[in-house]
Amino acid sequence: MSNIPETGRTTRITVRLVAIQILVFSLLLTLAGRLWYLQIRNGDEYTAEAASNHVQQVIQPATRGSILDARGIPLADNETRLVVSASRTDLMKMKDDGKAVLTRLAAVLDMKPQEVMDKVRLCDAKTPQPCWNGSPYQPIPITDEATTQQALQIRERAEDFPGISAEPTPVRRYAAPGDANAAQVLGYLSPVTDEEIKDAEKSESPLLRSDQIGRSGLERSYDDQLRGKAGITRYEVDNLGRVIGKGKSERAEPGSNVVTSIDARVQAIAEKELALAMKEARKVSDRNTGTNYKADAGAVVVMEARTGRIVAMASNPTYDPNAWVGGISARDYRKLTGKKSNYPLLNRAIQGQAAPGSIFKVIPTTAAVNAGYRFSDRYPCPSSYSIGGQVFKNFESQGHGSITLGQALEVSCDTVYYGLSHQQWQKDGGINPKKHPKDWFYKTAHQFGLGKETGIDLPNEVSGRVPDRQWKKDYWKANKDVWCKQGKKSGDYAERIAYENCLEGMKMRAGDAVNYSIGQGDTLVTPIQMATIYSAISNGGTLYDPTVGKAVISADGKKVREIKPASHGRLPMDAKTNRQINEALAGVATRGTAAWRFGGWPQDKIPMHAKTGTAEVYGKQTTSWFASYTKDYTIVMTISQGGTGSGASGPAVRNIYSAMYGVSPDGEIDRGKALLPEPQRRLPKINRDGTVEAKSFGEKYTAIGTTGRRPEE
Template structure:
């Protein structure tokens, strides 16, 4: 038994106990502080994160609004189809990245395995179409044309098709009522991209990964209104993914309907007549190139004079916008974008640029009057005009003696405008221009609205070009080095042009000015620009923004948002000049360059005004232009490499008017057969249940020409304009 007293151990034990107590208290304080930090200070943040970890979202896509014509006929709406989709997220979890599943799916759908796999791959700069340019986390449509039997096979053998769904889905449909395709006006849809989702996330209209968005046409311009708002249901799930309750629900809101000013009946007529005019033009022989005209592209616009509303707009070549629904195939994509396609996705009414030829002369006539020349004065119209050793001729070297500007418009005399433009060029200093030049001919073109957009409610409108002194300087600075390398004083035509450009390409030469005065040279316009100008002449001088949208109406028809006409300027002419030009343009169809195309027209009942144009293009055949107006409408048609204005485009424009006004070949009117004798008033009715009061429409049946008419056309003289 030890004799050591107990009191010898007590201090050490007590010290140890104290240390342990301090450690325990410190740990408790640390844990308590951390618990306060997590639950009190950042409690809400972590609570939300915890909830999100146990919440799954189910998206109900919004039904996209319909696009209607002015009478309520659907141009674009929705139909229910069986859509088969694949989840990349699920497929990539498989050892073979889902190749086996997609191969089996191809067998059920009657498709090639490669085609199915191409559809679900993601788009990038190295991947050609078809591919998926939407979010990789949303189901990717493989086909929207599955049969009921195919859908049942997929759903009944779900174990063989993991990650594959087959569901009835509302799919966009471009109805083409009465064969009115309206492709370039309507546009098409494609899936939203991650970049677009990120960009829009803090706006009042964020995207969901399931959204489809408009990529061109009015589908793009009015996308926000048409798209509506998708519904989202949030479910609480446990750690095994089982639903334990519904957390929150945001109801889907259907997109609004867009009523347009397009009349599907007139659209069908315009599309047919443009296509037919191009076919007929290809039968014509071009003596300048010793081959038939190619007539490879064209456009037509029908516009209301007093509002700027577009009744019809067509472009050739065209395409079927339904090709984009559910994802475009490789074959269709190549056909629409390949080098041999001639780019049918282009809307040539707003994106096709060409020299205007003689339809530009209303601008030159106004410029001359504003520069101080009398409209009714006498101006020489010789067969040719010489400038600096170069001879500029009238078509077929025909002269008319001394004539007024009005008569010059009627017979489309070039040399009158050559002389006026040359005199103004000399007044501005010629090759040694004054510090402050008047430049009446160029200034007036800008005042007419050329060189900038018209403001039409379609994306990607181009500006055209007014080749004034400022443009020439910029163009010369950008091309001088290349011209100087290529140019040769005694070389080919192109080499001589390059040589001259190198030396003085920034200077306004006399030849530039006289050529410009008749709509040639470097001048570029679009059909919509010239339609806007001629509609302004018809309505007294107001330049309207062309518009296709007429009203946005909610899905239940209760809310109507009109899209009112908007003016952007006035023509730079007084009433007297406008009336004089108006009279001259009426003379074009009675005693001028278009008279041979308008024999029998009821001029006393429906006064017709027109201007013909044939624009020369280096290296190509001539561009045909025909622009016209009545009290109510302006119609313009152009055909690239189509020949003369009155020869190629004139007859088609007349037939469009005849269909709208209900006229026969002799000019007799039957209002029962008239499609649109006056502009459409009012809006179609949409019921609270979403039903649309929509009239039926029949395909356009063109009238067969009489044999006598065909004989007259066959012997009609060839003309420039």
């Protein structure tokens, strides 16, 4: 029997009970505090997170705006097609990654199973086209050309095609009205990538996984305006995926329409005339090689001389932009990106660089006047010009005695410019230049806008090149090691050039100066640069930024933003020099190197100004150039390995003018047949419902042939 008193034992039990009560109370207090924290203090936050876990979004893609010509004719719009798509997420949940489903789908669509499987694989550095470069969570289009019967088969046998959908969907269409393709100007679309979605998160125009964006041309330049805003419907669902409510939704906003300055009729003519000129050039024998000209690429630009607006722009070889709609096939992708097809994705009007030949001579003519040589003075035009032991010949070794600068432009006398540039080179110190040489001929080219982009509203324009002293130094630093390794003093031509460049490639030699003066050597220009320059000569000296977009019109027609012409400078010539050069270029068309192509032209009613160019390129046949303008328009055409300027490009340029002004081969003007005798000033009519009222396209154009004697340049 215990000796502990009963009162002591009771006290200890009481203490233990109190301790247990305190512990329980503390636990309850802690739990209550945690519940308060979760439900009261941070309740809204966790409620939102919980709700978001049970919200599903349904995206309604916005209808993309149309791209219209100056009269409202659609160049790119949308049409409803039956699109069959595959959910890669659903397919990857299957044991065979959906191969069985895709094989059955291929049979329904009359496609090869591998072709269908290639379309749903994801693009990476090692995966060739076709592949999917959009989000892996977005439905991947297999075809946009499904028939009604095929769509019904898929939908009626849904159990055989899990993850496959067949729905009517607006699809981009490149209409090519009257065969006006305009592929490189319009561009194309492809699905947005995850990286692009992330980059656009904080922008004013965020991207959704369902978006397609412009990859080139106007589709890229005006993508934000054309794309619109996708609609989002949010549904609240339970854990079993059943809809239990509808959340906040946003209506889709269709994209705006872009009205361009392109005239589809003139665009069609420009494309056809360029293609025909190249075809005809391939029939002509090259006297230097004994083979026919290859005429492997070309471009033409038709520009409003007083605004810089583009009326037509064609590049050849070309392609059908509809090839990208619904995903491009492997065969088409190889065609568009392969060397064999000569890279038709390139817009050679803004990305094709070549030596300009004699169309460059308006620049050294201006440089000579600014350097102190008078336009009306006479300068020797011998058949050749010698510097040391090197002989520089005039075109076809012709001499014209003593002539003015205007006459030098008319007959395209190389030796006049050789002499003037050589003199300036000597005044600047020759091979060892002064500390601050005048460099009139190079300085003037930069003032004309060469060596930099024109600012056209199309992506990926290139800048060309003015091979001045700084360029020579930079180029030498980059290449001297190779030159010194390959060069031989007594080797072949290429080895001797490498040897000379190794020793003094950083210096401006006399040969560099005289070659540059006639648009040869290392000088590179683009057709859009030369069109901008000749337009400036036509309008009195203003260098306009070339533009294709003319206005952006909202889908409801209530908002119209016109794109006004803008200038990036003026030509470095006074009014007198401008007038003298104008007269000389008119002489080129009436009695100079282009006269045989413009015989019978109504010069008194539509004064024509022109300059021919034949640029020599080492290792290739000559490049054909033809630059021209009236008071309204400028047309510049070039054909790579196409022969002479007047011989290859001249007839095509005349035919484009003839169609625009309604001029017959014998020089009669029929205003009723003139497609665009003056630039289109007004925008097309916009209806109250926002639709743009387009004029009828008109009859198809048939090329008018021209005749003439043998080309002189």
